Amino acid sequence: MAQYTIIATAAMGLEALVAQEVRDLGYECKVDNGKVIFKGDETAIARANMWLRTADRVKIEIGSFKAFTFEELFQKTKALPWEKYITEDGEFPVSGKSVKSKLFSVSDCQAIVKKAIVERLKVAYKRVARFKEDGPLFKLEVSLLKDVATLTLDTSGVGLHKRGYRVGQGGAPLKETMAAALVLLTKWNPDRPFIDPFCGSGTIPIEAAMIGQNIAPGFNREFVSEQWPWMPATIWDKVRDEADEKANYDQPLNISGYDIDHKMIEIAKKNALEAGFGDLINFKQMQVSDVTINEKFEQNGVIVGNPPYGERLSDQPTIEKMYRDMGRVFGQYETWSVYMLTSYEGFEKLYGKPATKKRKLFNGFIRTDFYQYWGKRPKRAEK
Structure with missing residues (x-):
């Protein structure tokens, strides 16, 4: 070759x-x-x-x-x-x-x-x-x-972020590639619970599920180079067979997505169904102040979100209250790690404490920071 x-x-x-x-x-x-x-x-x-x-x-x-x-x-x-x-x-x-x-x-x-x-x-x-x-x-x-x-x-044709499962979306959807990046940056593994409290059309939870079960992101789509004579169909067949063999469809998942908008929850459910995770991701209408976790049974979990940024001045009081609520609610759970992507520069002050680590990322053309709050190691259960 x-x-x-x-x-x-x-x-x-x-x-x-x-x-x-x-x-x-x-x-x-x-x-x-x-x-x-x-x-x-x-x-x-x-x-x-x-x-x-x-x-x-x-x-x-x-x-x-x-x-x-x-x-x-x-x-x-x-x-x-x-x-x-x-x-x-x-x-x-x-x-x-x-x-x-x-x-x-x-x-x-x-x-x-x-x-x-x-x-x-x-x-x-x-x-x-x-x-x-x-x-x-x-x-x-x-x-x-x-x-x-x-x-x-x-060789790709349509951009690689087009996985093929998104049948509906909201006003400012996060690209699938960025959603996958946010999950990978947390070092999450499928043995840990996972929550997205601002799930919108479900992109972050769906990408987490794909990572958790090691499902190739391109498995359910086509690529422009599949039509080229010098890229034989046998190569694509072999690569798809490899992807199928490496997928762990039986891997249990504890993934939840919440959103204040019930219409977005319905869209998220449809997208998850299209992606093959209809029964595996728990989507529920909920505002961030109502999120509760039984830390005794669900230790060492991960919370990942892309909350509204408050780009318009009229939205800022609502956004600021939401960020304060996040700090109050998520701060209770010491063994959970929290990761939030936002362009709002005063996020740490409103959240109530400085991030363990910050990473600069571009969400489209918007310069954002990925605020990372690492949880404490959970105590080992007594034998």
Whole structure:
């Protein structure tokens, strides 16, 4: 099998998590801003798409070179072996971006790259007429950063956050990839109880359940590279069989999701049912001040939430009361760890104590902090 340079793209702040996932799959990697780079064959491409919970996309680097002029961009693009990737009937749109580069016109760069690829493929496929582009889709990108052009091919298609279970959502849904990241950052394991007191459409509890039963996040969806002749169906069959074998469908789970809005609870239940966790996650309408835990029986649990941030001034009194309630209610449970994601800068003061640790994350374009309050180790039960 051929070897490729594979790029797993990631939201700012999640690169280290994506890198750990890549290493867990058995591949050495290096970390850069917004991406993790590793080498692998066609099976590695399929496995990365199937298993990476916190990455946005899996791309192949076709080439990378310095380009100060349009002629340089054209010639160096044309020199790359495009016929290895794009079929004669392939559809190959080119997107682009340019940062701190002499070639700053993105539309011109896209047009030049497209033209160079067409010229290369005409020679390779002995064509004079135009390509119909009515076959498999090959999504290409030209990215210029400090005069270095990188040409990539997207193997995922729809972003990896689209797991396929979300049949409904609220006004500001958390991406599935970010929800998985929040769960992974807690080091939670399925032997411990898990609560999301602001569950909305259920994304965090569903991602926790998938992690708890080791279900591959890409198991119930398709990828654009499944249509490519050089990615045989046998590879995808093998990777899906591996995912099925590694899943632990019998793993018991103690996961609950609460929300003040009964409509969101109904949506969360439908999403959980679609994901295969209809009876395994407990969803209930409840406000945070009413959350109770029997710490004697449920020790060492984890509370993870993405509460409202109070972006509008009119919402702030309600938000501030909610954060105070959280501190009062959750502070009672010494053996439980609490993790909250918010952009509200005065969160610790309202919660009532400083976090054990804070981590900067970007929820979409919103800069947030992930406040971590680690619980005490529970006392061992007397024999």
